Amino acid sequence: MAKPTCPSQTHLTVDGSGRLGRVWCAREGGQKNIATVWLSHPGKLNALSLSMWRDIADCFRRFAADDQLRAVVIRGEGAAFAAGADISEFIEHRATRDQARAYHDEVIGDALRAILHCPAPVVAAIDGPCVGGGLEIAAVCDLRVASERSTFGIPIGRLGFPLAPHESACVVSVIGRANALELLLEGRIWDSQEAYDKGLIQRRVANDQWEAEVAATVSRLSAGAPHAARRNKWLIQMFSAIDDQAVLSPGQRDACWDFVETRDYARGLDAFFNKTRPDFQHD
Numbered sequence: 001m002a003k004p005t006c007p008s009q010t011h012l013t014v015d016g017s018g019r020l021g022r023v024w025c026a027r028e029g030g031q032k033n034i035a036t037v038w039l040s041h042p043g044k045l046n047a048l049s050l051s052m053w054r055d056i057a058d059c060f061r062r063f064a065a066d067d068q069l070r071a072v073v074i075r076g077e078g079a080a081f082a083a084g085a086d087i088s089e090f091i092e093h094r095a096t097r098d099q100a101r102a103y104h105d106e107v108i109g110d111a112l113r114a115i116l117h118c119p120a121p122v123v124a125a126i127d128g129p130c131v132g133g134g135l136e137i138a139a140v141c142d143l144r145v146a147s148e149r150s151t152f153g154i155p156i157g158r159l160g161f162p163l164a165p166h167e168s169a170c171v172v173s174v175i176g177r178a179n180a181l182e183l184l185l186e187g188r189i190w191d192s193q194e195a196y197d198k199g200l201i202q203r204r205v206a207n208d209q210w211e212a213e214v215a216a217t218v219s220r221l222s223a224g225a226p227h228a229a230r231r232n233k234w235l236i237q238m239f240s241a242i243d244d245q246a247v248l249s250p251g252q253r254d255a256c257w258d259f260v261e262t263r264d265y266a267r268g269l270d271a272f273f274n275k276t277r278p279d280f281q282h283d
Helices: 050-064 087-093 097-116 133-140 165-186 192-197 207-223 226-239 250-255 263-274
Strands: 022-028 034-040 071-076 122-126 129-131 143-147 151-153 203-205
Touching (some): 087 263, 097 165, 122 133, 143 192, 151 192, 203 207
16 A cells, blocks of 8 residues: 655645744644644654644644544654754753753653544554654654654764653553653664554554554554544543653753753753764763
């Protein structure tokens, strides 16, 4: 089955930072009532820019108000799901602790919460790299269907910063404490078999059968009673609430942004941009 293309891929516009990167939402009505969200950042493996995070939140807020919607699919355009955040924006948008807090709590956090609380079932259709912010998006989806060639990881330790509180809670809720620590501390990239074995994805499908399986998954979701699906999703979320606010005190949350003021953070970004190996000094 041929892989469909983003319906508006020839009409990409430039975001506020001057870089190509858009999130496209397509809605299929009739009896299906399915929505598809496309992550599209040509040349950057769909790395997520600040404007893309905001677009995701906007899309899913609209979906939350659509009581006819039966399922949502989120996927990447081209050869990746999403290869993390667009690091080239960090110097401009994450240079101070206040910027870091806003970037993670108000931008990324809003997008992840919007996906998580979408009343209709959400499927992450993963093909290719699903890394960093891309993995976080997948973690807040209800089902994750991946091709064999997909890869997974959050190697942010190599860049000199930790996972933000809400993002950490989302990842732990899916793969548990031990696997989350392995993923973050080693910074290793998992192949699709390891991701399946450790519970990150529910389905690992041969590359040439992946599109058909995504379509079959959506068909099964849309065939069920919409009210029952929404109630089941709500109940499961209530029993496994992802609420970092209840775990961390205000002082502890504030300390999460200390990394911005460390030299190691500067070393990590400098090494990334210059394609060198960082020499972290714990200062």
